[in-house]
Amino acid sequence: MMDWSPILLSLELAFFTAIILFVVAVPLAYWLAYSNSKWKVLVESLISLPIVLPPTVIGFYLLLLFSPESGVGAWLEHTLGIQLVFSFPGLIVASTIYSLPFMVQPLQAGFSSLPSLYRTASYVLGKSRFTTLIRVLLPNIQPAIFTGLVLSFAHTIGEFGVVLMIGGNIPSVTRVASIAIYDEVESLNYNSAHQYSIVLFALCFGILVVLNVLNKGSFFKFFKK
């Protein structure tokens, strides 16, 4: 009988990561889309780093950062009582950083595609930037929001290196599906590895099909600049 807990853990991680990412990415994407700051190009590059950097590099530095030996890790543990290394919250933080570009880029493209008239017209009606964002901008970039949510969800399910570095392999805590597969292969349990793999394969393929159908084949347009 297959142990479903790694799959459920992957789904749980992907769900929370996508929600948190949305909240974090909206202000970032808004700033990137509308600011003229000279720092923009640096921030943009930093956010895109997870696309090209080996996940192990991010995982390694997060491991150092969150470890109780470091200042940040010690502060988190002693002041807030949060341990981010080898824990589920740690996985969420790491996944949020790792999937950031997959949420920020679609949202940024969405904001940039809206006519600037929407913002000015809302401002002269006396609306604040926040009201304009909530009532006018976000409702008009719904396809981009959907793309961002689905991409970051799928990308989190597919992550391996970061999760392994920061989470380890603790059953029901940090042993997500991708790690379970690696573990089963190491132990020569090819049957179990097959089961997890086929579920992940079907899941990710299904998500992308839904996304492509809903966005009418425009899946990759956000990454073409």
Added chain:
Amino acid sequence: MNVAITKKLGAAEFQLTMECTIQEGTFTCLVGPSGSGKTTFLKIVAGLLEADAGVIHFDGHCWFDKSTKTLVPAQKRNIGYVFQEYAVFPNMTVEGNMDYAFGKLKNKTLKDTLVSIMELQDLLKEVPGHLSGGQKQRVALAMALCRQPKLLLLDEPLGALDHAMRSKMQQYISEVHKKYKLTTIMVTHDIAETYILADKVIQLDKGSVVKEGTADQVYGTASISGKFSFNGVVVDKTPSGILHIITVLINNEACKVVVTHHEANFIEIGDKVRVASKAFNPVIQKIN
């Protein structure tokens, strides 16, 4: 309203220098070639752009004073602004757009009045995607008036509309201007519009005021007695024997005028002209 501002214009190498007093409750038209700074002026008055120097006072309030670093943001100026592009939000119905414009200042009576003036009764549940340009602009005009502004800024609001819709919109604008005792500033390219609507016309060129006065004074036609006279655009010029025939488009109707070769030398296709007659009395007939 007192405005005295300067602003360097981005693409061009000149600066906008405006110094004018606009009587409250009057209708002012800003005219001049594209790029002469008309829209920039409106945006500075609205608070969407900041002037490099100067002051803006309206109705006893200081909106901008560079020397004291006063800058009231657009949100706090309570201005009605209608853009050339139709500024209605596609994610809301017509009624939703109006409710958004009202915000917390819900005012059922005003809403009903605006709906009736702009004839929006049948469109309230529609989304903007299903509306024509004229309909969208009526919604935008209604939205601009929801917060009961004292100042209405119109940036070529009728530029993209056909002639019939244009005349109708002119009536709507004129009606709300009078009804709500607004101070209205409108950018336009249409000379006829200035005659119909404006108490005062300010002509800009390369960022400076070149003429100011009533439409008649600005267009230099005050000397012709206006028994029968219309403004139009020359669309054709054909030599015919010892004369030239000039075709002038006046309000979508073409009319032919005979001139001498000498006069024809000074008239080119595309020129804006006034066709006037004072020697005879024109025939008038009812057509509907």
